[in-house]
Amino acid sequence: MSFKPPYKRRKVPEYIRAEVVARDGVHCVYCGKGPLHKGKLYLDHIVAGSRGGQTTPANLTVSCGPCNMRKSARELNHYIEQRLLEIDRERRTLEALLLSTR
């Protein structure tokens, strides 16, 4: 599967990264994989940036690549569900408008 996230991923500043790694260690908090070395260690936003999550140690956790990707896919699914609801609402509004002009 290939997709473009609907939002920009912000780079986590080095001092925040260091704090999260000092707290969580170098193993994935989701699956326990590790030790994760540079390039394999990801910081996962617990509440995604697209949903107002901040890039702060409290909202970040250590994760491996596959777990980080899985979480992104879940966030994307949530985004798609919300958009479908919006489109549905818009469709019903337009249908009502169409009926009112007949």
Ligand SMILES: [Zn+2]
């Ligand atoms: Zn993992």
